[in-house]
Amino acid sequence: MNSPDQYVQWGKDVFTIEAHALQEVAAGLDAHFGQAVASILNCQGRLVVTGMGKSGHVGRKIAATLASTGTPAFFVHPAEAGHGDLGMIVDGDVVLALSNSGESEEILAIIPAIKRKNVVLICITGKTQSRMAQHADIHICAHVSQEACPLGLAPTSSTTAVLALGDALAVALLRARQFTPEDFALSHPAGSLGKRLLLTVADVMHSGHDLPLVYHDTPLRQAIITMSEKGLGMLLVADQSGKLQGLFTDGDLRRLFQTHDQPNNLIMADVMAPNPKTITANRLATEALKLMQSNKVNGLAVVDDEQKPIGALNMHDLLQARIV
Numbered sequence: 001m002n003s004p005d006q007y008v009q010w011g012k013d014v015f016t017i018e019a020h021a022l023q024e025v026a027a028g029l030d031a032h033f034g035q036a037v038a039s040i041l042n043c044q045g046r047l048v049v050t051g052m053g054k055s056g057h058v059g060r061k062i063a064a065t066l067a068s069t070g071t072p073a074f075f076v077h078p079a080e081a082g083h084g085d086l087g088m089i090v091d092g093d094v095v096l097a098l099s100n101s102g103e104s105e106e107i108l109a110i111i112p113a114i115k116r117k118n119v120v121l122i123c124i125t126g127k128t129q130s131r132m133a134q135h136a137d138i139h140i141c142a143h144v145s146q147e148a149c150p151l152g153l154a155p156t157s158s159t160t161a162v163l164a165l166g167d168a169l170a171v172a173l174l175r176a177r178q179f180t181p182e183d184f185a186l187s188h189p190a191g192s193l194g195k196r197l198l199l200t201v202a203d204v205m206h207s208g209h210d211l212p213l214v215y216h217d218t219p220l221r222q223a224i225i226t227m228s229e230k231g232l233g234m235l236l237v238a239d240q241s242g243k244l245q246g247l248f249t250d251g252d253l254r255r256l257f258q259t260h261d262q263p264n265n266l267i268m269a270d271v272m273a274p275n276p277k278t279i280t281a282n283r284l285a286t287e288a289l290k291l292m293q294s295n296k297v298n299g300l301a302v303v304d305d306e307q308k309p310i311g312a313l314n315m316h317d318l319l320q321a322r323i324v
Contacts (some may be wrong), residue, residue: 014148014156021144021157022164028141029168036138037172039120040071044092047073050081051098052106054155055162059098062166069170070179078106086110091118099123100142100158102130111135124162140165201288202281204321205302205311212236212312216245216269223268224253234299236309237272244301244309246272278303281311285323288313 040047047066051059059075066073076085078097089095095114097107102125114121115135123136126143133139142165148156173179206212212230214223216239227235227250237246248271256263256271263271278301279288288300292315302311 017146017148018157018160021146021148021161024144025142025161025165028143032138032140033168033172036122036140037169037176039122039138040094040169040173041176043094043120045072045090045094045119047071047094047096048089049073049075049096049098050078050107050110052078052104054159055098055100055104058159058163058166059096061163062096062098062170065166065170066173069174069184070177071170071173078104078110081110082106086113089114089117089119093117094120094122097121097123097132097136098125098162099130099132100126100155100162102127102132104132107132108135124165126158199285199321199323200281201279201283201285201302201311201313204285204317204323205281205313206230206232206317207302207311211309213238213309214248214268215240216267216272218268219264220256220266220268220271221264223248227253232299232312232314234312234314235268235272236276236301236312237268238309242306242308244276244278244303244307245269246274247276247299247301248272249299276301278307279313280304285318285321289318289323292318 047063049059049063049066050056056075056077063073063075074088076088081089099107102123108131111121111132120137121135122138122140123132124140124142125133126141127133128139128141128143142158142161144157144161146152146157147154210230212227212232212235214226214235214237216237223235227233227248233250235248236244237248239245246268248268252271252273260266277291277295277297279291281302281304292298292300299312299314301309302313304310
């Protein structure tokens with residue numbers, strides 16, 4: 001019976017073999033890769049990815065990665081394409097076909113129909129002399145010298161290499177398009193990344209009736225009642241013209257009771273912190289988080305162009321919005 005140490009070594013062997021395979025394919029990248037990127041960039045339609053078996057599974061992942069990084073792409077099963085789904089491929093598209101052997105009968109069966117359309121056929125195979133390679137407008141070689149499978153049968157190193165080639169295409173296209181984090185978030189609005197990148201201060205701030213606003217001549221006693229009612233642990237202090245003058249937090253209140261014997265005689269102008277940190281409503285919530293963290297504060301005043309308070313924001317709001 002084999003020992004657990006042997007199992008660990010077998011696992012490490014796979015990483016060693018597949019890492020070597022990736023280096024082989026990377027070393028073999030040539031002008032054909034650049035032509036493929038240029039063709040996809042110039043594509044007037046969509047990128048259609050196809051492949052059978054394990055290549056099909058890899059193809060689905062490649063299509064998903066491309067679609068989320070700025071290249072309209074989808075996967076078509078080659079067998080289904082031969083029974084009607086070929087209609088999904090139209091003039092102006094680019095077809096990316098995957099097969100380690102380059103002899104996938106299901107793909108070869110639809111190549112004549114693809115060739116009748118005004119599309120560019122890019123094939124990624126492990127054999128430069130295969131029929132798919134010869135029919136391709138652009139061929140990218142993904143040859144690996146050894147599969148990680150000790151029998152040399154299960155696609156392992158070869159599928160890893162094609163998966164990495166798909167990532168290489170996606171990243172090259174992303175960089176060529178000058179794709180931004182905001183662009184990425186537009187394709188992922190339901191995810192935490194999308195929320196972090198797309199939510200603005202206006203989306204999460206407290207405003208209107210919920211705005212914890214008092215004036216510089218408001219008695220401290222009355223201000224404390226307002227702060228308790230609003231429940232944000234902070235007050236924005238404005239002058240009579242409505243411009244922001246200061247900020248007062250529950251932390252300030254605790255410190256005040258430690259230093260003043262009769263705080264009830266004070267007004268907000270006496271106790272507020274002047275020149276508070278502010279942000280505008282159109283800024284991203286992630287910027288508000290950065291501002292809070294860099295200044296070690298838990299709340300921000302949201303102001304308009306005239307420095308009049310229109311909202312308030314605290315760290316708890318960002319936690320609720322899953323920004324933190």
